[in-house]
Amino acid sequence: MRLYPPAWVIARSANGDDDVAGHPVAAGDWLFLSPWVTHRNPEFWPSPDRFDPDRFLPEAVAARHRHAWIPFSTGQRKCIGDQFAMMEARMVLVTLMQRARFAARPGQQVTPEPLVTLRPQGGLPLLVTPLALGEAKSAAPLRAVPEPPPARSSRCPFPFH
Numbered sequence: 001m002r003l004y005p006p007a008w009v010i011a012r013s014a015n016g017d018d019d020v021a022g023h024p025v026a027a028g029d030w031l032f033l034s035p036w037v038t039h040r041n042p043e044f045w046p047s048p049d050r051f052d053p054d055r056f057l058p059e060a061v062a063a064r065h066r067h068a069w070i071p072f073s074t075g076q077r078k079c080i081g082d083q084f085a086m087m088e089a090r091m092v093l094v095t096l097m098q099r100a101r102f103a104a105r106p107g108q109q110v111t112p113e114p115l116v117t118l119r120p121q122g123g124l125p126l127l128v129t130p131l132a133l134g135e136a137k138s139a140a141p142l143r144a145v146p147e148p149p150p151a152r153s154s155r156c157p158f159p160f161h
């Protein structure tokens with residue numbers, strides 16, 4: 001949800017003339033906010049490309065700007081399903097991890113594809129090893145995940161600007 005936010009860009013059109021951080025905005029202009037970019041801003045996320053779930057410990061969250069993590073947008077039009085989506089994702093993950101281990105193939109590259117939502121180009125085929133009943137506790141720790149792709153800058157990597 002931080003490194004690969006499904007809603008990687010959020011659009012707004014200006015109701016009236018305005019000024020955003022010194023940039024003039026005319027009525028009707030489109031503005032794009034990118035959670036992808038904000039979620040990789042080193043001002044809020046040291047070593048932004050590193051996957052580190054501890055960034056979401058309560059004390060870390062409390063110390064960070066409240067808009068540094070905006071996978072569900074923010075303000076009046078914020079997603080109404082945010083709590084539901086996070087709970088659902090955890091339940092799906094727990095259910096799957098109780099039954100199997102999932103691994104990328106050696107050397108497998110995953111290329112993000114920025115359509116309306118962000119998705120892995122060509123899908124995400126994984127090697128699935130089913131676990132025997134009760135094996136989940138002794139199986140490999142859940143944090144043994146591959147590192148994300150090599151460092152990207154916090155600039156939006158997509159080609160339209």
Ligand code: HEM
Binds near residue numbers: 010078
């Ligand atoms: C990972 C899952 C989800 C993500 C990343 C997500 C993301 C977002 C984002 C970024 C917006 C704001 C769009 C904008 O401002 O232009 C939004 C709006 C909305 N989402 Fe979600 N969403 C998710 C799941 C859900 C679920 C499960 C529901 C319903 C149960 C839901 C219902 C809505 C609705 C109704 C809005 C419009 C709110 C409004 O305009 O007042 N979303 N979502």
